[in-house]
Amino acid sequence: MILGYAGKFLEVDLSTGNIKDIKFDDDILREYVGGRGLATKILWERLGSKWETVDTLGPENILLFLTGPLTGFFPGARICVSGKSPQSNGVVGSTVAGEFGVELKCAGYDGIIVTGEAERPVYLFVKDSDVEVRDASHVWGKDAKQTVALLTEECRGLLKERFPRYGEWKEPAMLYIGPAGENKVRTAVVVTKWTHAAGYGGYGAVMGSKRLKAVVVKGTGPLPEVADMEKVKQLTQAVCEDIYESELWRRWGTGSAGYEVGAKTSSEPVRNWQEEWHDEKSYGVDKFENRVWIKPYWGDFGCPTTCLKIAMVKTGKFKGAITDNPDYELQAYLGTNLGIFTPEENVFLASLIDDLGLCGIQTGNSLGFVAELFQRGILTKEDLNGLEPKWGDAEAFASLARKIAFREGIGDLLAEGTYRAALKIGEMKNVDVLRCAVQCKGIGIGAHGIRSGKDYPINISYACSVQGGDHTSTACLPLDDSRSELVMIFHDSAVYCYFNIFGIPRKLKFEFYKAVTALELTQEEWCNTKALRILQLQRAMLLLGGPDLKWNPKIHDTNPPRFYEPLPSGPYKGKTVDKAKVEEDKRRYYKAVGWDKNGVPKSEILRKLGLKDVDRALEKLRH
Amino acid sequence: MPTKKEPIWIARELSKCSGCRKCEIACSLFHENRIWPEASRIRVFMLVPGTEFPHFCAQCEDYPCVQVCPTKALSISKKTGAVLVKTKDCIACGKCIDACPGRISHMHPTENRIIICDLCRGNPQCVKVCQEGGWNVLKIVPRKDQAYRLYARTPEEITRDLATKMYGEQGKEYV
Numbered sequence: 001m002i003l004g005y006a007g008k009f010l011e012v013d014l015s016t017g018n019i020k021d022i023k024f025d026d027d028i029l030r031e032y033v034g035g036r037g038l039a040t041k042i043l044w045e046r047l048g049s050k051w052e053t054v055d056t057l058g059p060e061n062i063l064l065f066l067t068g069p070l071t072g073f074f075p076g077a078r079i080c081v082s083g084k085s086p087q088s089n090g091v092v093g094s095t096v097a098g099e100f101g102v103e104l105k106c107a108g109y110d111g112i113i114v115t116g117e118a119e120r121p122v123y124l125f126v127k128d129s130d131v132e133v134r135d136a137s138h139v140w141g142k143d144a145k146q147t148v149a150l151l152t153e154e155c156r157g158l159l160k161e162r163f164p165r166y167g168e169w170k171e172p173a174m175l176y177i178g179p180a181g182e183n184k185v186r187t188a189v190v191v192t193k194w195t196h197a198a199g200y201g202g203y204g205a206v207m208g209s210k211r212l213k214a215v216v217v218k219g220t221g222p223l224p225e226v227a228d229m230e231k232v233k234q235l236t237q238a239v240c241e242d243i244y245e246s247e248l249w250r251r252w253g254t255g256s257a258g259y260e261v262g263a264k265t266s267s268e269p270v271r272n273w274q275e276e277w278h279d280e281k282s283y284g285v286d287k288f289e290n291r292v293w294i295k296p297y298w299g300d301f302g303c304p305t306t307c308l309k310i311a312m313v314k315t316g317k318f319k320g321a322i323t324d325n326p327d328y329e330l331q332a333y334l335g336t337n338l339g340i341f342t343p344e345e346n347v348f349l350a351s352l353i354d355d356l357g358l359c360g361i362q363t364g365n366s367l368g369f370v371a372e373l374f375q376r377g378i379l380t381k382e383d384l385n386g387l388e389p390k391w392g393d394a395e396a397f398a399s400l401a402r403k404i405a406f407r408e409g410i411g412d413l414l415a416e417g418t419y420r421a422a423l424k425i426g427e428m429k430n431v432d433v434l435r436c437a438v439q440c441k442g443i444g445i446g447a448h449g450i451r452s453g454k455d456y457p458i459n460i461s462y463a464c465s466v467q468g469g470d471h472t473s474t475a476c477l478p479l480d481d482s483r484s485e486l487v488m489i490f491h492d493s494a495v496y497c498y499f500n501i502f503g504i505p506r507k508l509k510f511e512f513y514k515a516v517t518a519l520e521l522t523q524e525e526w527c528n529t530k531a532l533r534i535l536q537l538q539r540a541m542l543l544l545g546g547p548d549l550k551w552n553p554k555i556h557d558t559n560p561p562r563f564y565e566p567l568p569s570g571p572y573k574g575k576t577v578d579k580a581k582v583e584e585d586k587r588r589y590y591k592a593v594g595w596d597k598n599g600v601p602k603s604e605i606l607r608k609l610g611l612k613d614v615d616r617a618l619e620k621l622r623h
Numbered sequence: 624m625p626t627k628k629e630p631i632w633i634a635r636e637l638s639k640c641s642g643c644r645k646c647e648i649a650c651s652l653f654h655e656n657r658i659w660p661e662a663s664r665i666r667v668f669m670l671v672p673g674t675e676f677p678h679f680c681a682q683c684e685d686y687p688c689v690q691v692c693p694t695k696a697l698s699i700s701k702k703t704g705a706v707l708v709k710t711k712d713c714i715a716c717g718k719c720i721d722a723c724p725g726r727i728s729h730m731h732p733t734e735n736r737i738i739i740c741d742l743c744r745g746n747p748q749c750v751k752v753c754q755e756g757g758w759n760v761l762k763i764v765p766r767k768d769q770a771y772r773l774y775a776r777t778p779e780e781i782t783r784d785l786a787t788k789m790y791g792e793q794g795k796e797y798v
Contacts, residue, residue, distance in 0.1 A: 072658060099644075099669075106660065149797055152670060165717040167729025167737075168678075168778050170661075171670050193672040220732035222651070222659035229656065244756065294789055295673055297758065299643040304756055306641040310673045312790065320793055322673075 002026050003227045004069035004516035005034075006110045010131060012124060014210050015059060015116030019131050022113070030519065034068030034110065035080035036093025037493035037534045042113065043084060043091055044537050048617065052546035056086040056202075057184050057209040059117040065175065065215065066111035067101040068495030069517050072223045073232055074509070075239050076497030077102050077301040079175070081198040083206050086186045087362075087417055087442040089549055090542030092201030092467050093492040096175075097300040097308075098192040101495060103173040106219025114210060121182075123214040125155060127162075127172075128221065136213040140182060143355040144194050147176050147214065155216050169218070176214035177204045178357020180405040184208050185415040187362035187404070187444075191354070195308075195324040196300070199359040200443060200470045202417070227518035235512045240304040242503040249502075250297065253307030254328035255285040261328065262336055266570040267449035269337040271375075271391050272368035273438045273562045276449045277570025280341040288325065288343045298324065305499055311347045318348035318394070326350040326360070329471070332447035333364025338371060339391025352398050356405035363404065365444030366418045367397050370410075372436045378429055385409040418444050420549070435561040439469050441542065441551055446471020451563055452572035456483055459577050460585045463557050466538035472498075477585070479527050479592055482506065486531040487523075493534070533609040535593065536601045540614045543600065543621055553599025557586060598623060630704030630766035632682060633747055635774060638785055639760045642667060642675030646749035646761070653748045654738075661732040664740040665749045668778045671797045674785040677749070677760060680706060680727055680740035683772035688719035688728065688739070697739070704766045705742035713737055725775035 001007050008021045024038070032041040046062060047054050054060045064082040071077050079101035085092045104112070107128045114124075121140040122133050139147050152171050159169040173192065180188035181204030188204025189197035207213075226232055243250065259281075262268035266277040289296070292311040299306030313321045326334065326346055334349040335341065353360045371389040373379040381388050385403065387410075389396045403411025414421050422437040438445050440462040448455045448471050450462075457474050464475035465485055473492070476484040487506075491498040494513060501509060510521045521530075545551055559577060566576040590597065594605025600622050606615040644660065644667045651659035660666070665679035682704050689697045689706060696712035697719060699705070713736040720726055720737070728739045740747075753761040776784075779798070786794030 102660065145797055148672065156670075165715065165720075165730065167717070167720045168726045170666055170668055170778075193669075195672070220661040222655065222657035222662065225657075229652075233652070240755070250757075295641075297639075297641040298673065298675075299641040301644050302648060303641075303643050304645075306643055310789070322790065322793075 002029050002069070002517050002519065004073065004224055005029060006105045006108050006224050008109060009111045009113060010109045010126065011113040011115070012131070012133065013116045014114060014118040014122065014133065014212065017133055019133070031530055032534065033493035033530070034071070035066050035095065035493040035495040036082065036489055037530070038066055038111070039064045039080060039082035039093055040091050040534050040537045043082070044541065044614070047084065048541070048613070051084070051541055051544045054084055055547060056084045056089065057205060059210070061206055061209070063114040063203065063206050063210060063212070064111065065100070065104070066495070067105055068493055070494040070496045070512060071101040072105055072301065073226065073516050074494065074496035074500070074512055075236055076303040076305065076500045078495050078497055079104070080492060080495050081175070081190045081203045082201065083203055084541070086202040086205045088201070088468050088542060089442070089545040090466065091538050092470065094190070094198040094201040094203055095492055095495060096190065096192060096196050096198035097303070097497055098173060098196050099301050100173040100175050100192055100217060102223070102301045103217040103219045105223055106221050107217055108219065108221060112215065114212060117209060118211040121211045121213050123151065123216060124212065125158070126215070126217040127159065128219060139213055141179060144176070144178050144191055144357060145355060147178070148174065148194060151176070151214055151216055155218070159218060172216045172218035174214055174216045177207045178355060178405070180357040181205055181208035182213070183405065183407045183415070185358065185404060185407065186417045186420070187359045187366065187415070188357055189359045191357055195354045197359060199361055200467060202359070202362075204357055226516045228515045231515035232512070235508060235515060238508065239500055239504055243304040243500060246503065250305055250307070252285045252289070253309060253325055255288055255309070255325050255331065257328035258331040258335070259284040261332070261448065261455060265454035266452040266567065266572045267455035268332050269368065269438070269447050269449065271339050272337060272372040272436060273449065274372065275569050276451060276567055277572070278336055278341065283331070283335065283341045292343050292347050293325070303497065303500065307499060311343075313344045313347050316344055318344050321348040321351035323347055323350040323354055329447050330360040330364070333361050333368075337364050337368040337447070338397050340394055345394040349394055349397060349401070352401055356401060358401060358405055361446060362417060362444045363401055365438060366404070366414050366421065367400055369418045369422070369436055369438070370400065370414065373425065373433060378431055378433060379425070383410065417442060438560045438562050440465070440560065441468035441556055442549065443468035443470055445469035445560065449563070450559070451567050451575050451577055453575065454572065459559070459582045460589055463559050463582065464586060464589050466535055466542055475589060477589055477592055480523055486527045486535060489531045489534050490526055529609065532593065533611065536606060536609060536611060536614060539595070539601055540618055544617065557599050558582065596622065630702070631742060631745060631763050632704065632766040632771060633742070633750055634762045634764045635677065636760055637676040637781065638788060639758060640667065640675045640677055641758055642669055643756065643758070645752040645756060646677055649748035649752045653743055662738065664738055668782065670778060670782040671786050673789050674782050676781055676785060678725070678727055678778055678781070679749075681725065681771045681774040682706065682766070683724070683775055684768070684770065685772070687722040687724070691718045691722040693718060700741070703742045703745045706739045707741055708737055708739055710736050723775060724772055726777050727775060
């Protein structure tokens with residue numbers, strides 16, 4: 001058994017109620033590590049042969065909660081949620097911070113595999129090796145804060161009753177869905193601690209389709225044994241000391257980007273990306289810090305950065321709204337992208353999105369899309385159930401968000417996500433509205449634009465990514481660049497927070513991996529073999545797609561049309577993305593990762609990586 | 624800084640806790656040489672998000688836990704003022720938990736005995752990491768004749784108070 005792993009996985013079939021422990025061979029864990037890598041392997045093994053026919057919201061889909069060997073050890077613990085994505089029909093490794101991964105490993109499990117679907121609402125309660133599927137009808141329909149309160153009380157009560165002499169029980173860790181997940185909204189998230197969400201991929205909808213309201217875990221054992229604890233301590237100290245020197249990164253988190261990205265690099269979505277620049281000083285991070293943050297440092301297990309903060313509105317009509325910072329992405333998507341430039345309105349919308357269990361990025365993307373169609377007169381008040389989503393009208397956007405979460409009226413259409421909604425609206429109105437849809441392969445693009453050329457993503461970052469619009473996993477050359485998704489696959493597979501690695505030498509993460517697992521690994525080996533293999537599998541499943549949508553690289557390996565329009569304002573006014581250059585860089589990228597001119601992985605690379613079955617499956621896509 | 628000879632106390636400012644749990648990691652590494660949150664003598668409770676706080680022995684002036692121990696497994700360290708557990712004498716009866724106004728101590732998760740903060744023999748590891756990170760929730764001060772037991776409150780009570788401080792009237796809804 002490889003050190004750093006608990007040594008077993010829990011598999012729960014919600015259709016039959018069967019619960020069992022399973023193991024993976026060391027060879028598999030050595031190659032696929034955990035989290036995103038292992039998810040890709042599991043999904044391919046189990047669903048690969050019928051991938052195109054698997055309905056992401058049907059019982060056949062598999063929902064995964066996976067830790068990695070570094071979870072709990074590397075500062076900043078996370079858990080990776082995955083499955084076949086209801087957004088892209090591919091695989092997304094969606095990670096979220098919190099204690100869940102640590103509790104799970106302390107309970108003796110490296111991950112949970114959920115199959116089938118329950119007849120009625122249930123939640124899973126794991127206490128070490130005791131696992132039960134429990135009735136969740138009393139929490140079905142409850143929002144985030146109610147769900148956390150009710151299940152925390154209930155599960156602590158069970159622990160108290162079963163272990164009366166233990167003393168006081170700490171809260172178990174919990175992943176849950178809100179009403180949006182229950183209603184199978186494709187932009188629903190898997191949430192923990194009110195505000196932390198595994199957003200990209202739409203796995204809240206998968207959880208909802210399985211009628212799984214929550215997974216609650218209490219583990220009382222230690223984290224697994226490691227190869228060299230002294231080295232783990234020493235490397236942890238090195239990571240922390242580096243972070244402790246970054247005072248403003250710790251103080252502001254990603255919040256400073258609300259002004260930095262919006263004003264300086266001019267790459268923040270403003271009014272559905274019609275602009276990427278604003279000079280609204282009301283939106284500086286100081287305004288958030290001084291007006292709404294009631295907890296300046298809020299962190300998850302082992303985190304030296306504590307980039308999160310708790311915000312609460314104290315005055316005005318949105319008084320009482322509570323969320324985290326919001327972080328940069330939500331400042332942008334539930335702020336500037338909707339023409340909103342005040343912290344209070346932004347906190348109000350983020351708080352509502354948390355409570356409903358929606359993704360702030362994807363929902364903000366869809367709301368901006370609708371508002372632009374309204375601005376252009378393509379959608380009218382009548383189409384929108386009497387609502388008039390004007391830029392800056394937080395209450396109108398809140399009403400729309402509620403409709404999305406409950407799939408009411410126009411919300412039912414928008415609950416399909418921007419891309420699918422655009423296809424339908426285009427059909428209804430006989431107008432091409434895809435030009436206003438800022439997404440890639442069914443996934444709304446993160447709040448970092450590429451037109452100014454001053455932010456970190458490049459012209460093919462989203463177009464060639466196996467996770468579409470996901471701003472955390474972007475395509476980049478050279479393949480071992482810190483922005484390349486091949487490197488990100490390591491963070492997402494060893495499962496820890498990459499916000500804690502910015503200032504440290506790139507080899508440190510592999511030294512850490514060795515201190516935990518005793519396995520040698522270099523960036524070169526990782527990028528040329530293991531990560532590349534995971535990437536090919538993700539690409540293969542993304543291209544196989546289905547059943548409702550398939551991607552053709554010739555059409556879909558591109559940027560949203562908006563990115564080819566010149567920036568209308570700001571310091572980089574007039575700048576845009578050169579289509580010919582995108583094509584050229586795409587060809588270079590395809591070549592580097594071993595894809596043919598149509599973007600399909602070549603036999604040669606697949607066979608070299610030992611993926612013969614993938615090669616055979618992709619044969620039909622080659623022309 | 625107090626010298627190592629005189630008894631110490633860990634002053635605490637609960638509402639500043641970030642919930643990073645580095646104190647749990649440091650404590651369990653020191654006592655168990657493992658990262659083991661449930662075996663940590665200091666435990667961060669988060670019954671309501673945002674109201675994280677470290678829960679650990681306050682070394683009450685009158686040490687009610689020591690008084691009720693039927694096997695005399697608990698004693699007071701003259702050097703540090705900490706409550707010490709004589710492992711082989713502890714019968715895991717839980718009387719000390721019931722006597723503690725804050726129900727702070729708890730059983731070792733795999734061994735049949737109580738675990739209580741021993742102030743790391745005068746050099747508390749939790750304080751070290753909390754200060755290194757600049758959170759300064761914990762701070763070492765000389766032990767004096769003061770009302771330390773005011774800090775021995777149950778997790779529920781502290782949570783209710785912190786939720787009120789953080790979220791005002793709304794705090795009640797979340798507990």
